Amino acid sequence: MSIDYTDGRESEAHLLEIIKAQSDLRSSTAIAVEQYDRWHVHYHLSPERGNLVRHLSFSGLHVLELGAGMGAVSRYLAEHAETLTVVEGTRERFDCLSQRLRDLDNWSGHVANIEDAQLDRKFDVICVIGVLEYAQMYMRPEADFDGDAFDWMLHCAARHLEPDGVFLIAIENALGIKYWAGAPEDHTWRMFDSVAGYDTAPGPKTFSRGALRARLQRAGLAHCREYYPFPDYKLPNCVVTPKMIEHDPRLAAELATGRSYEHHEIPTPRYYPPSLAMFQVADAGLLAEFANSFLFAAARSGRAGALERLCRREEQGEVAWYYNLLRTPETRTRTVFQRTGDGPNDLRIRKYGADEEAFGEREPVPCDGFTVRWRPLPDQPLLSGPKILHTLMRTAYYEKWDRFLEELHDFIGWSLDHWSTDGGALDGLAFDANVLNASIEPDGYGLFDLEWQLAPSMPRSWFIFRNVMSLCDRFDEELLIDNPRFHCPRDLYDTTCRHFESPPDLQADLRRECTFQNLVAPGHRERTPEDLARVMDKRFGERSYPDDPRMIRARQRQIDEMRVIWYATPVRIARRFTEWLDRSPRLTKACRMVLRPFRGRGGKP
Ligand SMILES: C[S@@+](CC[C@H](N)C(=O)[O-])C[C@H]1O[C@@H](n2cnc3c(N)ncnc32)[C@H](O)[C@@H]1O
Known part of the structure; x- marks a missing residue:
């Protein structure tokens, strides 16, 4: 059975048309880059989609992707894994995905609801990227299942996992720093929706770090490696690990704020600058809790298996990855942060060509009278x-x-x-x-x-x-x-x-x-x-938000005025007098005696 998910049929038809006409379909290619001012084109076709998983080693692994959408990450997976199997809930999106992978022969796919998918093998890696949040909308747990729709999706997915396989999940953090700053929730477009705990009606829902870990644990996936893609998992330009956050929190905050999150089509109010708050959160050791998204790699046991193979780079001390892909192919870079020891200076920062191809000197090119x-x-x-x-x-x-x-x-x-x-x-x-x-x-x-x-x-x-x-x-x-x-x-x-x-x-x-x-x-x-x-x-401060930050400045001015009044001389004299009274019990008693005739009966002593 298919599902009725859509980003808008027009967007899907538009993407299909672009992909059909495209000859270079590689995941490193910025397809239709000139249209990236349109969210659906940018989100589905940017080579930055692959950045989410570029630090993982899929070589030799059999991968299943559930809710694969239009193939934004599938393309990368098929290029790097031994085989890729996809399950996507809608025909339109699957057709688009098929077009995108048309020149590869190591993949197969099905249109089905995740809960109905019948697959004839088990997999080393199962990817669920931006899908768990929809469980309440499209999945119904069996009557005797002990858990809700989200647990059910994890359970249904985990059925296809090899005993030592890895479940790879990416999702927004319900407590992401951008939401506290006022960004509308990514699915419901309601400000503070996830922070306030969402409406009880079924709909897309995301989780905090602890809540997601607990769900994975309930699904039998207790061993988890965490990654934090920034600005979020959708269009990340970097991924950092807990080790980076622990040893170099400020550097992690710098990477995390290298680009601000912005949805082209939804106004994004901000009640404070998240890029400043990120440093405070990092100093407090809370960057993981407030990251805007998570990528978790969870397995049933911690023993060597697909998890170790997949996370090989981390085993070699790599702790963060930063990508610069939206450039000409020969100048695209990947910066790797690698710990060489536990000391404060034991961090090597090394740049590579993004596609592991030659990273050599380039010829000077003419540029308006210069080279x-x-x-x-x-x-x-x-x-x-x-x-x-x-x-x-x-x-x-x-x-x-x-x-x-x-x-x-x-x-x-x-x-x-x-x-x-x-x-x-x-x-x-x-x-x-x-x-x-x-x-x-x-x-x-x-x-x-x-x-x-x-x-x-x-x-x-x-x-x-x-x-x-x-x-x-x-x-x-x-x-x-x-x-x-x-x-x-x-x-x-x-x-x-x-x-x-x-x-x-x-x-x-x-x-x-x-x-x-x-x-x-x-x-x-x-x-x-x-x-x-x-x-x-462009004049500074001209942009108007639905709730203009100037309102906050106005409120701040009111508070400032209150503060001035509070510290004004007569008020200060009165406060000094009461402080003095407090310190002198005999005087307080005398004042009470004087005031007693004016008090009503039963008044507090
Ligand atoms: C937000 S999109 C993410 C697509 C893709 N993973 C990506 O990152 O581009 C969610 C996708 O999951 C699919 N989906 C959601 N629930 C599903 C279900 N129960 N069964 C099959 N597909 C599902 C939707 O059709 C949609 O394509």
Whole structure:
């Protein structure tokens, strides 16, 4: 029996049409990248879908995927596993999946409800990615089953598992940090829905970390390895392990906030900047509890079996993986964080080509009167100081705009000195040495990830421009709000150029940057200088949420006013008087005697 799940028939038909027309179907290919501003295209066709499981080793394993949808992860699985079997509940989605895997011959599939699936073998790995949450809608536990629909789905799935097989499940965290900040629940689009415990009516439901672990345990899957994909399991650009969180919580928070979650079609109110909160949560040792999604690999026993084979990289000390795939194939990277011991500095950060192909030197390519060359950077320095981006976020949040400019200008001033050449321009390595790739170290600034080199040299105004753009790109929207010192990125650029007596050259910078972006990430970034100019001119604080964060600022102002009144002189005198009375029992007694005639009978003594 099929089920009636749909993302909208039009979306499904649209995707089928795209996939049918596509000749390169590899999971590393960004199919229809020019349409990623549409959620369904981005979600189903982005090569980033595979990032969820890229750190696992499927080689030689027989994999079953339940609720495989339109094959976003299936394609990756089929490319890497010995065989793939899929079960998908709807014909339309299965047809799309079949098209996507049409050039592979190691897979087979069925349209069926998970509870009805009859399969003639058991599997080393069973994947359930974004499916458990729908159990109440499509599954009915048998009368004598001891558990609810979610337990039932896990039970039905686990029937197909080899005794030493691995159950791989990805799902949103009901207590994910984004939900506390006000993001609507991913399935119901209701703010605070999962945090408040959901309506009792049947519908999609997700779980906290502890609740999910307990369910897996009830299904006989007590041995669990946990992974946290960020910003979530749908379009992750990194995955971190508990070991990373334990040893390097701040670095884990940095990876976790490398990209903010955003659904293109649902407004995402935020009552505080989650990227700042993530650091606090990490410091408190709670990052796992508040991750936006989970990927759990659960097995019946901890003894060697598919779990060990699947998690081979972790056995070798790898603790986190960061991907940069939305670029030209030859510049895509995968950064691996590997523990070499238990000491604070025993972390190796190494970059590889994303597809394990040659990771060699590249030829310089022309870029608007310059040449730009991508450099492979295998080992990255381990920097212990705070990242300048995070420091600037904090300052912006507290609206200390003078200090914000001071911090930014300190860094830019240092960079202009550090990279300056005889001709007044900057060394070409300054190209990537911006606020995104810098930390504050005891003896100055530390830099990492300087992947691009410009020749013959870097214009000062372009350096300033790239810093401003990077900031605006990476700040949560409510951080850079309208303020008396600068109203939009262009203002910040002008102010900074003026500060360093460096002539602004915005038109040229827009053109150069645009050429560069089109070179690196063809198809899905702003393409024309006019597009970038619009970003530079966008006034801060203009975006309006359904519940505008300005309301919170207004509420804060009321609280501030109350505070002023509370500390106003007459109130303080009165408080001092009562404190003094409290300290002097004889006086208190005298006051009570004086007041007694005015009290009603039965009043408290
Ligand atoms: C959110 S989508 C996830 C699809 C895919 N795993 C992915 O990550 O792209 C959920 C999918 O699970 C399927 N599904 C949900 N419940 C099911 C059930 N009981 N039996 C079969 N398929 C089911 C739906 O048809 C849908 O394709």
